[in-house]
Amino acid sequence: MPWNPELYNQFKNIRYQPFFDLMDLISDVDLRNCVDIGCGTGEQTRILAEKFDKANFLGIDPSPEMLAKHKDFESRNLQFKNSTIENFIASNAEQKWDLVFSNAALQWSDNHEVLFAQLISLLSDKGQFAVQMPVQNENLLNKILLNLAQESPFSDFLHNWRRESPMLSIDQYARILFENGLNKIQIIQKVYPIIADNPEKLFDFISGSALIPYMERLSGTEKERFTTEYKQRIQHEFNRFPAIYAFKRLLLYGTKAK
Numbered sequence: 001m002p003w004n005p006e007l008y009n010q011f012k013n014i015r016y017q018p019f020f021d022l023m024d025l026i027s028d029v030d031l032r033n034c035v036d037i038g039c040g041t042g043e044q045t046r047i048l049a050e051k052f053d054k055a056n057f058l059g060i061d062p063s064p065e066m067l068a069k070h071k072d073f074e075s076r077n078l079q080f081k082n083s084t085i086e087n088f089i090a091s092n093a094e095q096k097w098d099l100v101f102s103n104a105a106l107q108w109s110d111n112h113e114v115l116f117a118q119l120i121s122l123l124s125d126k127g128q129f130a131v132q133m134p135v136q137n138e139n140l141l142n143k144i145l146l147n148l149a150q151e152s153p154f155s156d157f158l159h160n161w162r163r164e165s166p167m168l169s170i171d172q173y174a175r176i177l178f179e180n181g182l183n184k185i186q187i188i189q190k191v192y193p194i195i196a197d198n199p200e201k202l203f204d205f206i207s208g209s210a211l212i213p214y215m216e217r218l219s220g221t222e223k224e225r226f227t228t229e230y231k232q233r234i235q236h237e238f239n240r241f242p243a244i245y246a247f248k249r250l251l252l253y254g255t256k257a258k
Helices: 003-024 042-050 067-071 087-091 112-121 142-151 170-179 201-207 222-240
Strands: 033-035 057-063 078-083 097-103 121-134 183-194 244-257
Touching: 003 042, 003 097, 003 121, 003 244, 033 042, 033 087, 042 078, 042 244, 057 067, 057 142, 078 112, 078 183, 087 112, 087 244, 097 112, 097 170, 112 121, 112 170, 142 201, 142 222, 170 183, 201 222, 201 244
Parallel strands: 033 057, 033 097, 057 078, 097 121
Antiparallel strands: 121 244, 183 244
């Protein structure tokens, strides 16, 4: 997907708090070899590398646009690589990691039952697994977007394509973490409220993430009709402004049993 780092970073403060909450779950004990999956621009990975400065970090991301300035963040204990999650897993089957970290990235990958088991298998003894994802199937802006994509004429424009969220339930994630050998499991669903003065702010927020795959499938006039209708539905749903958007995120943590 053609990510736009500038648009994404317009809401940096809102997007960073879940990262800090996830980072606070991590212990620095026996932390040596760490990977940040879906590291984006790499700025958050640098924060991790600075806090846990005795460990080595690798940040991976499939987007060249996001990694364009990664050299600005590279350091003694931090390197970056352009790679998909699938290629990373395949090429690191024998390598073990003391921390597998991912902030707001795995919601873009399908089949979490298989994916999470594969990622946990990369952990060393006592390795830590720390993941944060937006709860797309419950968040209101995502629901409005999915419903719109399934209605005519937009379903015709999209050739009946839509992006169903791969997110599972809390019970399912708990089972996956437990059955793949994690203990000290913590699962936290938390609301990170966004206060919006107008519908445009909410539209801008989702334009830097969930809206992207729809925009790349639409032509110029189709995009205009789609975004106009989407903004109108946001206006209708939130009714009056300023409004609060209860943006839900899920934090998952566990350690590999020795």
